[in-house]
Structures are given as C-alpha cells and as structure tokens.
Amino acid sequence: MSAKLNSNRYLPRFVDRLIERKLGYIGAVEVRGPKWCGKTQSALQHASSWTMMQDPDKRQDYLLLANTKPSVLLEGAAPHLIDEWQDAPQLWDAVRFAVDECDEPGRFLLTGSATPASAPSHSGAGRIASVDMSPMSLAESRDSTAEVSLAALFNGETDCSGYSECDVEEMAYLICRGGWPRAVTLPDKEDSLELARDYLTTIAEQDISRADGVSRNPQYARLIMQEYARVVSSQATQASINKDLKNRDIDLSRDTVNGYLAALRRLYVIQELSAWTPSLHARSRITKTPTRHFTCPSIAAAALGIGPRALLMDTSTMGLLFESLCVRDLRVYAQVLGGEVFHYHDESGREADAVVQLRDGRYALFEAKLGSAFADDGAKSLLALKEKIDTTVMGEPAFCAVLTPGGYAMRRNDGVFVVPITCLTA
Template sequence: MLDILTAATLLFSPLLISLSSPWNLDILPSEMSYVPRVVDAELTTLLAANGAVVVEGPKACGKTETARQQSASEVLLDVDANAQQAVAVDPALVLPGDRPRLLDEWQSHPALWNHVRRSVDAERQPGMYVLTGSAVPADDATRHTGAGRFGRLRMRPMALAESGVSNREVSLRELLNGATTQSPDPGLTVDDLMEEVVRGGWPGFRGLERPAATRAVRDYLDQVRRTDVSAVDGIRRDPEGVRVVLQSLARHTATSAKLTTIARDASGPDSRIKDETVAAYLSALERLMIVEDLPAWAPHLRSSYQLRTGPTRHFADPSLAAAALRATPENLLADFNTFGLLFESLVVRDLRVYAQACDATVSHYRDSSGLEVDAIVTTDAGAWVAVEVKLGSSAEVLDAAAANLRKFSGRVDTSKRGEPAALAIVVGTGYGYVRPDGVHVIPIGTLAP
C-alpha cells in the first residue's frame, strides 16, 4: 500500500492537473516499481525501425513510465520550467541528449514536431526520440510530415493481464491461430469484477484502497470537463454541458447510440443541447483519448441484410463511465443491466490491448435485421475471431450467445473472408472450455495477448 502522503497526492492531484500543469499522472511515485506493459515489445520494435516513436494515450495510462524504460535521457515538458523557456526560444535546444531521448507531453509545444522531424532527416538513425502525448495537438497539419520518420504507438489503461488480475491461461494470439482453449477457474467473483469496473486500469491508482481509487477517477474526469476539453484546442466549453454529455455517454456505453440520441438524453427540461455542440464535445474528448468508439466491421455477406456502420460507444476505460454515473459496486449490484454494459466495455478495453500486440484490430457487427456481435478481432493477415460478451454464464445465457455467434458466422461470406479462427463467449466468472458446438467459453480473468 502507498503511504498516506503518496495516496493523498494521487487522490487529489487530478483536481490540479491540466495540459500544461506541473502534475503528470503518467509518472509513478518512486516507491512503485514499473509493471511491464503489453506495449513494451511493440515500443522496442518501433524504436528499431523509426527515428522517432510517438506514444499516445489518455493521461495517467502510464505512457511516461513505459517510455522511460527504453529512454536514455528525458525532458518533462509539463514540469520542467527551464525546458519550457528553452522551447519558447528555440525548440531545437531540448533535443540534444543521450538517445533515445524522451520528450514528454510534447503536444504542449507543437513546434517540436518539425524540429524532431528535421533532426531525424539529418541523422537518419533509428531510435532517436520518444514523444509521449495525452492529446492530439490543435494544429494537426504539422503532423502529416512525419510519414516514414515517426512510428506510432497507442497506449491504454492497464488490461487485467497487466494488472495481475488475469491468470493469462488463454492467449488471444493462439486463439487467432485456431488453437483450442481451456482454463481453470481464475477465481474472480462478481464483486471482483465490480471492483475492476469502478477502479479501472490506471497504474497510479492501483495501489489505493477502492474508495480512494473511485474518488481519484471521479476527480480525473472532473478535471477533464472543467479544464482539459477547453485546453486541448483553446476553445471554451461549458463544464456543465460536458458533464451531462459524459453522463449520457456513460448511460449508452456499449450501445450504438447516435449523436442525436446522446444530445436528447443530455438535454434537460428547460434546455436543449444542440447536436453540433455534442459533436464538438465528443471531438474534444476523442482528442484527449478519453472516449474511443468501436468501429463497425464490414465483411462480405451471403445475405441481403444491410450492414450498420455506426460505432458502439466506449470510454478508454470503464471506470470513466462508472465515474460519470457515480457508480459504486454497491449500486451496480442493484443495476445489473448497467453493470453488464460496463463489463462489456472492460472486455473491449482488454481485447484492444491484446489485439494490438497481435497486429489486430477490434470492431463490432450489426446489420439491418438487428443481429449484433459485440466484438470482432481481425488480424492484418485476415484471421478473425467473433466475440460475444456475457456477464452471466448460465446454460441459457451461453446457449443463446452461441446461437447468435453461429447465426452471424453463417451470414459472413467465408469464400472471401475465410472461416473464423474461433467463435467465443467471454464471460465474467467460471471455467474456460470449448462447447460441443465448437464455441469457446473464455473467462475474462484468463485472457492475455
């Protein structure tokens, strides 16, 4: 456990941070040892192939500490006043140093981008710089000149395999290769899953007791709505309006709610939030990487049904949705429908982390008949796994989910797409096994890359 002073710092610092503040929640307290992340190997590969690597992800997901493991020197641009003054005079002043050189929170000084690019062009050496950022800069035009010079790496909050909750018995990579899976019960309970949903995968909050961690995530989200959504591009946004939109998004987690639905749901009896206002808020939240919608999968179909191309709504971590709703394990116990949606979002978060390590992407499926599949994992080579997410694991629930997966698989034109590597139901608790119909049952507490 963290000492009282460290816990207090972690708990209340989200109220103080902003894009240019002296606080950086991606830097762990010195007494907390680094926990290996799934992206470590990817960062090594990208540094060997590119002059610079940009590591992007929401605040507090661990970017700085991950980059530090493979950097020889660093400039912390959000806390080092001398570096900030130097960049204001000439961004090239902060580039010299042992390499790879970490330029942390570079987006607060976008002019750095072209200076790094010129340095890479001049020396043509791999592994020169690591740039970390928790927001997409307002002037995106300068970033297009990075082609062929910059590698990109997306980081997310910790998946269960990273935080030590998963026993790592079932590999997504092996599943994509057609392996048969089975696993012992990882021992997770419904209470454990509720705890994970409200606590989230934030490295700096993992050492806190649950009430303190819950409060920290709420304060984090409060900072986003009060400061960060305006600081990201300098456009003033109403914090109260952002709050009700965040609540609406949270209520529609893991659904295909349209923008108009979110706007209507966020509007009060005496005021109406315009669709374009909601769109602007969502754009800012996407640039902060607070929300990350799940895109639609578009396979060739054997049937005449029309594909639905709208995304499903997800936060970067289910704890953000829980914080927006002020959810606790106690009130989630009385609202299993909401808990089920937040659990689905947790599974999507973990699948995204593991899929990235497999050169794969995650999407969802929905067609005009109403048939839906929660997640489709697809590799660049074309292998794919269809996943239904179910909090419960009763025979009735599993039978219905398996029938849905088989129905979906029958609609995909496998002559063009190929047969699925697996059809899988990810559940909250219990054992992992393959049903007689060939559908895998995989407890979330067993999954790993």
C-alpha cells in the same frame, strides 16, 4: 536520476513490446493515450534521457526554447524522451527534421495525452511511428490468471482451460476501479475507486478547455459525459445523444455538443468502436454507426455517479460496462498481435460485441455475457452470424468466444469457447 528509477514498482505493459520493436527501425516513436494511463512510466523504461514539458520549474523556459531554438530540447542520450510534446507542437517538426538529418533508429520518444489543437506542418510519416496506449488490461494489472492466450486461440489452440474465481461482485469493482496504474497499485480498495472520479473532475474542470483552447462549461462537460455513459456499448447516434440531452432540459445546440465530444476524443477520453463489414451470403444492411465506449469503463461509472454496489443492483448497466471492459482488454491484446477490434450489428439482429481482425485476414467473433449461465445465448448469436458470413470470400472465423467475468475456460461441444476475461491475455 535514472530512467529506471521506478522499475521495481513498474508493472510491465504490452505496449512495451511495440515501443521496443519500433525503436529498432524508426527514428522516433510517439506513445499517445489518455492522461494517467502510464505513458510516461512506460516511455521511461526505454529512454536514456528526457525533457519533461510539464516540469513546473522549467516549463516556461522549455516553452520559450520551443519557440526560439527547439533543437536544444532534443539534446540528450538516445532514446531521448519528450514528455507531453503537444504542449509545444512545434517540437514534432523539430523531431522530424532531426531524424531527417541523422537517419538512425531509436533516437526519440514522444508522449502525448491530447491531440494538439494546431497540427504540425508535417505528418512525420516514415520518421515518427505512433503507438496507442490504453489504461491497463486485466492481464497487465494482474487481475487475470493469463491462462488463455488470444494468440494461441488464433493459432488453432483447442485445449482451452483455465479458472478464475472472479464473480460479478469482484467484476463490479474492477469496472469501477478501471485500469489506471495508480489505482491498480493502491492497497486500499476505497481509495482506488477515487481515481476515476478524480480523472472525471480533471477532464471536466480543466482539460476539456485546454484541449483546443476553447473555454467550456465544466457542468455541461459532466452532463455530456453522463449522457454518453448512458449509451456506452450501444450504437446510439450523435443525434440521439443530442435529443436525450434536450429531453433532460439541457438545451445545447448540436454544434456545441459536437464540440464537447470532439474535445473528449482529442483527449482520448472516448474511443468509439468502428463497424466491421464482412462479405455476407445474403444482402443485409449493416449498422455503420460506431459503438460508443470510453477508453476505460471506469469513466462511465464515474460519470453516472455509481460505485460497485450500485452497479450490482443495475444488471443492465453492468452488462454494458462489462462489455466495454472486454473491448478495452481486447484492444490491448489485439494491438500486440497487429490486430484491430470492431463491432458487428445488422438489421436482422445478428451481432458480435467485438470482432478482432488481424492483418493477415484472420478474424474472431466475441460476445460478452455477465455469467456462464448466459453463454448459450452468446454462442447461438455467434454461430448464427458465422452462418451468414460468406466464407468463400472471408474464410471461416479463427474461433468464436463468449467472454464472462469468471469461472472455467472451456471449449463447448459446438466449438464456441467460453473464456473468462479474467483468464485472458495476449
């Protein structure tokens, strides 16, 4: 069996660049993210040997070895992959020790779809580097024309051009399908929509109780994910989520709800967007509450029990899930550039759905709008925020952009870019 067995069907991921780079300078690389997002296949593109902890024929032997002689599970040509290492958390310390013993880069790859309930004895700092992986962006799933580069916009490119035929109907499908590699490659659209629903069922009925060994009610898990889906792309507080559950006669204590949400974070199912705190000309209270997001908007659609047609009939919900899709893709593209994604909202109502900030301090402001007809509103909002930022401290934003489902990419007369998310790439 070859590590490149599925190479002909493998759709390259942006995270591959990060894995390759980190293997060149550090002893071990951990690839972490939600299950089914493609971690194992990506890791196999770089591995020369592997140990699959969830192999049903060998699982019990592997767990026994992990407790008695973990070094046996590390044997194999480098880079050696240990898939789903969190099933035996002691392997983290074994890998760390092995790297200390032989200080060579690129020895191990680890994948994990959950944060282990019991933390390893050592952090792995300086020995193990972590790479976060998301479900596929539209560029990776080949649903983007990839004519507009985020890197080029940051580097001052002003000749922004491109065209996507994606309309709101197609976008509704892309939201509900999500970026799950298996869904992306299925030829039947109806079948591809089932993956997110199956994912939700697996999380609610199995994984949420396995995350930390605490038995949880699948019905409550579904209801909590449904309530979380109702507040996607908003700064709803955890207290308001608890209150909304009580208003629906779901009488769970705050600690219980918090426990479910913590388990969903541990499984990389939910992934909040932190607030950006720039220096401003005028004093203003910035909302520090994170924006609520699932790791893929398809989970929200599945939790709400809606498909593309129902989503089209509810433009308010579709707008929020479209924003969440844009955040997912910006996270993937920004990661390649060494950047992070935030949100901004203040008491005066000025906001940016997403702020991408690079390590060198450059930043860009984004608004997500369901069509180019709403680009004016998005541009006005971004320009109003731009005027409020103290550029003597922060510098001018590298650019401002309104993200739409499809249509033409262009630079407006006011300098704001209009970019279909289905034209964007890293």
